[in-house]
Structure formats: C-alpha cells, structure tokens
Amino acid sequence: MPCIVAGMSVGFALLGLLESGPCHGYDLKRSYDEQFGHGRALHYGQVYATLARLLKNGLVEVESEPGEGPDRKRYAITEAGVTDVDRWLTRPEKPEPYLQSTLYTKVVLALLTGRDAADLLDTQRGEHLRLMRELTQRKSEGDLADQLICDHALFHLEADLRWLELTAARLEQLRDRVRRNT
Amino acid sequence: MRRHPNLGPPLLVAENLVKSFGPTPALDGASLQVYAGEVLALMGPSGSGKSTLLHCLAGIVTPDSGTVSYDGRDMAAMSDAQRSALRRTEFGFVFQFGQLVPELTCLENVVLPLRLAGVRRREAARRAAGLLERLEVADVADKRPGQASGGQGQRVAVARALVTRPRVIFADEPTGALDSLNGERVMHLFIAAARETGAAVVLVTHEARIAAYSDREAVIRDGRVREQEYAR
Numbered sequence: 001m002p003c004i005v006a007g008m009s010v011g012f013a014l015l016g017l018l019e020s021g022p023c024h025g026y027d028l029k030r031s032y033d034e035q036f037g038h039g040r041a042l043h044y045g046q047v048y049a050t051l052a053r054l055l056k057n058g059l060v061e062v063e064s065e066p067g068e069g070p071d072r073k074r075y076a077i078t079e080a081g082v083t084d085v086d087r088w089l090t091r092p093e094k095p096e097p098y099l100q101s102t103l104y105t106k107v108v109l110a111l112l113t114g115r116d117a118a119d120l121l122d123t124q125r126g127e128h129l130r131l132m133r134e135l136t137q138r139k140s141e142g143d144l145a146d147q148l149i150c151d152h153a154l155f156h157l158e159a160d161l162r163w164l165e166l167t168a169a170r171l172e173q174l175r176d177r178v179r180r181n182t
Numbered sequence: 183m184r185r186h187p188n189l190g191p192p193l194l195v196a197e198n199l200v201k202s203f204g205p206t207p208a209l210d211g212a213s214l215q216v217y218a219g220e221v222l223a224l225m226g227p228s229g230s231g232k233s234t235l236l237h238c239l240a241g242i243v244t245p246d247s248g249t250v251s252y253d254g255r256d257m258a259a260m261s262d263a264q265r266s267a268l269r270r271t272e273f274g275f276v277f278q279f280g281q282l283v284p285e286l287t288c289l290e291n292v293v294l295p296l297r298l299a300g301v302r303r304r305e306a307a308r309r310a311a312g313l314l315e316r317l318e319v320a321d322v323a324d325k326r327p328g329q330a331s332g333g334q335g336q337r338v339a340v341a342r343a344l345v346t347r348p349r350v351i352f353a354d355e356p357t358g359a360l361d362s363l364n365g366e367r368v369m370h371l372f373i374a375a376a377r378e379t380g381a382a383v384v385l386v387t388h389e390a391r392i393a394a395y396s397d398r399e400a401v402i403r404d405g406r407v408r409e410q411e412y413a414r
Binding site: 118122125126128129132133135136140151154155157158161162165168169 | 227362370389390391393394395396399401403408410
C-alpha cells in the first residue's frame, strides 16, 4: 500500500502532531507512522530533513538537552507553525482526482488537534461543488466533445464528493480511532 | 458562485423551523430564504431533514414552531383552503415516483391541474399538448403512464408541475430513478422554467452532479441549514 500522505503534506502532518507538545524526532516519527504510515513507515532521513526545513522556516524551534546526536533535540511548534497548520487545514484543496491522501491527513489532523473537522469537510465540499457548477456551465455551452470531457471530470468529482460525505458521516468513529492511536 | 439573477426580496422565508416526528427533531432551528428565478439545491445526508424542510416550505407539513412566509404572508395564518389553493395555483410538485394518476393518459394527467384551476377543457388540452410537445414527449400523450419509459414519465410529471406556470416548483429527488442523460434533461427543464418564467425551483437531491445545475445550495445537517449566500 502506498504511503497515504503525499510529499507536501508530511511537513504539515509533523507540525500538527507537534501541537500536542514538544517531541523528539524519534517519537514524532513513531506518532506519524501510527496515524498515517499504514504499513509504510517514514524514513528517519525524511523526518530529519523535514524538521530541518521547518526549523529553517521558523515553524518549529529546538529545545536542546545535554548530550550528543539528533535525539537530544526536542522539537516544539512555534506560533508561526500553528498559524501555518491552521491555514493549511482551513484552505480547501484544488479539486482533482486522487486527492484523498491529502484530505485524509487534514481530517485526521483536525481531529487530533481539536479543530472542526466537519467544517473542513464542508468547506472542501463547497469547493468541489463550485468546480462542478463551472463544468456543468461549460458543458451546456460546449459541443459534444466538451460535454464528454466535462462529464468525465464531473463523475470523478462526484466520487470525491461522495467520499467527503461518507467521511463526514463517520467523523465520530474516526475521532475515536485517532484518539486510541495517540 | 453564480450571481443571483434578481436580488429582490425573497419569495419564501423559513425562520427557525422545528419539527419532530417522535423523539428526534427532523428540523431543529432551520432557516432558509428562496428567491424568485433561482434554482436552489437542498442537500444533506439521509435523515438530515431536507424533505421535511421542503414539505414545510410547501405548506404540506406544519412546523411545531417557527414560521414560513410566502410572498410576505405567514402560511400558518392561512386557512387550510387557502393553503390548498396556494399549492394548486402557485406551487408545482415533482417527486421521484408515483405522482401520475395511472388510470389517466399522460395528456389527461397534465390537463388535470389546469382543470382544477378552472381552465376550460379545450384550452387546458391545448396548453397541456403544447407543453408535452416542447418537452419532447408528445408521442406518449395518449398512453397511460405505465406504458411510458421512466424518463418519459418523469418529463410528463415535470409538464404537469409546470403547466399552471407556478411561482415555486418543489422537486424531491426528481432524477433519483433516472439515468444520467434523462436526469440532465429534467434539470434543463427546471432551469428553463426558472429563467423563462422567473419560477423558484427548490430541489432536494443527494446527487452532486444534479446539484451542480443549481445556482446555489443549502446543506442540511442535523436539522439545521448551512445556506450558501449569493455573491453580491
């Protein structure tokens, strides 16, 4: 099974996990694997590379402990980091096929950090429907080729939307599962 | 978001509707505004209260509390006879199944609401036949609904709802039993009615592709409405 969190989302996922408190890189990797790994753990290299990037951008800070090596560092999220996670979670994704990995990560993070996951799903739903309206409009003005191309996109978006609705209906269940993993 | 064609006062206003069937409220403080000339999709999970809201807006169901006003008039203050007259002359209804009288021909089904509204037989038949022609179902005019296909039957049902030129068309899952192509045809008919006659179309649907034909949507969750506002 492929890793469910797409590249860009790993940074946000780590930041979101840090919201519950400062963490060593090793523990952070373990939390990440439990929530999002699904049989495919994150490499240490990727964890530390991502943390280095977050540190450089001022989204995390390091609390050093006496001793040597990377595991002597505890990472804490900064205020700018919280704002960044907030912005990412509230901004709907551009609707496109195979978006589920990013959306799943957003929903789990919202549940983990006590944000409104239902609201996140509603906002995304609105964004999907907005694009579907645009395509429906384009379809009614276009020729048969346009209609068929728009229909293809519409059916895919509709499948996404059904996933959003099903997830909204299962939020309580998902909240319980996510909390059991922490 | 599409701009509303006419940002005049709302035609239908529901405020703070509460309605229970048994211990669980189907509506729990639902508010909504419907404008003339718009196609509004009511969406939400099964059991969210969207059909109950539609029935309250149409005066079929009386809410336990809250108000519905149509064209500035409180529906609760009307007599049963006034509400029935409103439903007959100002409102049109389309449902998913079983709305045509099986013993009558398709043409007679479309004639029926006109006759109830006092239109003379010959004039009613002329208008009904003209509408069936326009909706491309003239060939089933003399057949009974059971002899027409699902798509044809639903277009006849739409003709029956439109024939009195209602100001509000209520449609509850009108495309639910149709394939994609017939569903699209039905939606084009509703949009044409809204654009040409200025009717408001209130559409309950669980299909996003159908809701995408609407001008805006209202999502009902746990008996409350999250209404999409128009860009002004």
